[in-house]
Amino acid sequence: MKSILSALLTALLNLQFWIFAPLLTAIFALIAVPYAVAFNYTVRDRRRTLRLIRRSISYYGAMIVRCGWPLVRVRYVDHAPDETPPFVFASNHRSSSDAFLMGCLPFECIQALNIWPSRLWVVGRVGRIAGYLKVREMPFEQFLDDGSKLLAEGCSIIVFPEGTRSGSRRLGPFHGAAFRLAQQCGVKVVPIAICGNERIPPRGSLLLRPGRIVVNKLPAITPSQYAGMTPFKLKNLVRDAIRQHLDNQSGV
Amino acid sequence: MTEAEVIEAVNEVFVDSFEIPREQLTPEAQIFGDLGLDSLDVVDLVAAIQKRFGVQVRDDERVRAIRSMRDLYNYLILIRGEQHRA
Numbered sequence: 001m002k003s004i005l006s007a008l009l010t011a012l013l014n015l016q017f018w019i020f021a022p023l024l025t026a027i028f029a030l031i032a033v034p035y036a037v038a039f040n041y042t043v044r045d046r047r048r049t050l051r052l053i054r055r056s057i058s059y060y061g062a063m064i065v066r067c068g069w070p071l072v073r074v075r076y077v078d079h080a081p082d083e084t085p086p087f088v089f090a091s092n093h094r095s096s097s098d099a100f101l102m103g104c105l106p107f108e109c110i111q112a113l114n115i116w117p118s119r120l121w122v123v124g125r126v127g128r129i130a131g132y133l134k135v136r137e138m139p140f141e142q143f144l145d146d147g148s149k150l151l152a153e154g155c156s157i158i159v160f161p162e163g164t165r166s167g168s169r170r171l172g173p174f175h176g177a178a179f180r181l182a183q184q185c186g187v188k189v190v191p192i193a194i195c196g197n198e199r200i201p202p203r204g205s206l207l208l209r210p211g212r213i214v215v216n217k218l219p220a221i222t223p224s225q226y227a228g229m230t231p232f233k234l235k236n237l238v239r240d241a242i243r244q245h246l247d248n249q250s251g252v
Numbered sequence: 253m254t255e256a257e258v259i260e261a262v263n264e265v266f267v268d269s270f271e272i273p274r275e276q277l278t279p280e281a282q283i284f285g286d287l288g289l290d291s292l293d294v295v296d297l298v299a300a301i302q303k304r305f306g307v308q309v310r311d312d313e314r315v316r317a318i319r320s321m322r323d324l325y326n327y328l329i330l331i332r333g334e335q336h337r338a
Contacts, residue, residue, distance in 0.1 A: 140292065173284070173285065173288040173290070174288065174290070175290045175291075175292075176290050176292050176293060177290075177292060180292065230269065230270060230271065230296075231292070231293070231296075232269075232270045232271070232288075232289070232293050232296070233270070233271050235288075236288060239288075
């Protein structure tokens with residue numbers, strides 16, 4: 001009886017999510033997009049407009065994950081709040097919700113996109129306007145050029161160096177492109193450890209399972225700490241920092 | 253260079269260039285999966301191998317088939333043999 005009630009409640013809260021999330025997306029498209037266009041037309045400052053668009057996308061992401069409340073509870077923990085951007089954020093990737101969870105980061109950011117998200121109609125177009133990097137569809141040299149310009153402007157870059165979501169608690173091997181970019185530009189690399197969302201939603205499903213998600217912004221690895229390291233060593237240092245944190249939080 | 257010396261030299265490249273512990277460098281180890289190299293690291297690996305062995309392998313199609321350390325050892329032993337005969 002208890003399990004039937006629990007399943008019913010989960011179904012109802014999923015219904016709540018799948019009503020509010022598309023509604024919020026529509027409101028975002030109807031209000032934020034014209035507002036950004038009007039802002040750009042009035043202010044005529046490309047830099048300020050881009051900052052507005054990127055922060056709006058972050059707010060949108062943060063609101064989407066909150067549409068799952070109380071089925072899904074999200075907490076953001078900054079383990080080094082005094083650090084100043086720009087950063088290269090490197091996060092583990094368990095679920096499709098990770099891209100939305102990055103809205104928790106209170107910084108101007110863009111994400112490096114894999115092939116399939118960049119081909120989604122809304123994500124692809126809004127991402128292109130905001131300067132998201134289609135990392136799998138551009139030559140490495142162009143990734144370095146575009147990434148360097150963004151970091152020089154003060155915009156942080158979020159990458160999921162596993163390349164694809166694991167759908168489990170497993171942490172896959174890392175790709176090194178973003179770490180080479182950080183080394184070239186001399187910016188801090190910040191490991192992000194997301195725990196609790198491997199089944200929110202499970203891979204290949206749209207059904208949210210109940211759970212608590214914690215987004216941990218770990219202390220940055222500074223240019224002086226990674227000076228002289230190979231990109232290979234740096235990426236594994238970041239991977240180890242994330243893995244250690246996830247191991248310590250294995251109950252989450 | 254004997255086969256054992258080639259294997260030792262390849263292992264040295266991995267230790268020097270990537271700081272991978274020697275105990276992980278077994279013939280069965282997968283270069284991408286177990287050792288964690290990516291496509292950009294492979295570019296660095298090819299450069300280090302070319303420098304260490306004094307060979308040009310960048311344009312050799314057989315390089316694309318290399319997956320494990322055993323494949324790499326065998327390939328370099330073969331290359332050294334070809335170089336010796338030429």
